[in-house]
Amino acid sequence: LSANNESRGALVVFEGLDRSGKTSQCGRLVSYLEGLGHSVELWRFPDRTTSVGQMISAYLTNKSQLDDHTIHLLFSANRWEKRSMMETKLKAGTTLIVDRYSYSGVAFSTAKGLDFEWCKAPEIGLIAPDLVVYLDITPEKAAERGGYGGERYEQLEFQRKVAQHYKLLKDSSWKIVDACQPLYDVEIQVKEIVLQHIIACQKGKILSSLWS
Ligand code: NYM
Numbered sequence: 619l620s621a622n623n624e625s626r627g628a629l630v631v632f633e634g635l636d637r638s639g640k641t642s643q644c645g646r647l648v649s650y651l652e653g654l655g656h657s658v659e660l661w662r663f664p665d666r667t668t669s670v671g672q673m674i675s676a677y678l679t680n681k682s683q684l685d686d687h688t689i690h691l692l693f694s695a696n697r698w699e700k701r702s703m704m705e706t707k708l709k710a711g712t713t714l715i716v717d718r719y720s721y722s723g724v725a726f727s728t729a730k731g732l733d734f735e736w737c738k739a740p741e742i743g744l745i746a747p748d749l750v751v752y753l754d755i756t757p758e759k760a761a762e763r764g765g766y767g768g769e770r771y772e773q774l775e776f777q778r779k780v781a782q783h784y785k786l787l788k789d790s791s792w793k794i795v796d797a798c799q800p801l802y803d804v805e806i807q808v809k810e811i812v813l814q815h816i817i818a819c820q821k822g823k824i825l826s827s828l829w830s
Contacts, residue, residue: 621642627657628712628819629704629745630812632817633721633784634753635777637760638797639804644717646805647812651713656816659707662717663697670696678769690727694740697723704745708825713816720828721787724778726771729779732763734786738829746791746826749815753797789829 651658654761666675670692676682677689684692692709707714720741728739749789757777765770771780788794790793793811 624709625711625820626822626825627708627711628748628812628816629708629714629716629825630815631716631719631750632753633718633725633749633750634797635755635757635760635781636766636772637685638753638755639801640717640753642801643751643804643808644715647713647808650809651715651812651816652738657710657712658715659712660715660717663700663706663719663722664693665696665700668696668699670699676769678739680768680770686727686730686732688817690732690737691729691740692721693723694720697741697744697782701744707740708745708819713819715812716747719747719750721750721784724787725780728786729776734783741828744798744828746828746830748790748791748819748823749812750792751811752784752788752792752794753804754794755797759798775787 632644634640641662648658648660664674664678665671671772673682673684673691674689674696677684677692704714721737723741724734724737726732735784757774757780760777771777795807795811796805
């Protein structure tokens with residue numbers, strides 16, 4: 619077997635505005651895949667358990683103030699510190715379902731006014747997802763869903779800007795799912811798309827890097 623012929627796990631990323639349903643869908647999907655006997659793990663970014671993650675969490679909960687560039691680089695560092703573990707898991711055949719990734723990093727920071735290319739640069743070389751499931755919801759509909767929590771960024775006006783910047787990041791790995799549908803309908807579509815990609819990775823689809 620050549621390196622590019624080996625079965626591996628899939629890297630599946632969920633993106634979308636706050637309150638688009640990412641966390642619920644990721645949880646349901648992981649239970650479903652486990653039930654089918656797949657080796658699968660649920661990850662999320664920011665990973666607030668690391669020391670970098672704790673700095674990010676303090677910022678998001680308004681316990682600390684940071685320059686916009688600094689917090690951007692911390693979000694990126696939080697992905698870099700997990701990169702080698704990510705590669706090991708994927709190569710060992712574990713599928714990773716990841717709640718937010720580099721696209722959140724760029725969409726949220728550019729929504730604050732940072733330069734698009736500058737925001738993408740620190741993400742170069744991270745593992746590219748095999749699939750990005752974008753849960754598409756209007757900022758207005760998302761805001762209606764039980765309201766936002768008290769964290770930074772959870773405001774309608776800001777979410778409108780994030781939605782515009784997400785659109786600039788869409789590439790061929792993206793599948794857009796209408797997240798205004800009932801939860802169950804979203805779930806069925808998500809399962810189908812994800813299973814197709816898991817099979818492609820089992821057949822030896824090559825791992826690639828951002829941004830290609
Ligand atoms: N966020 C998340 C960023 O601004 N940059 C990033 O790189 C990532 C991964 O953090 N409002 C923002 C988006 C969210 C917030 O995420 C916390 P969550 O999924 O609510 O824990």
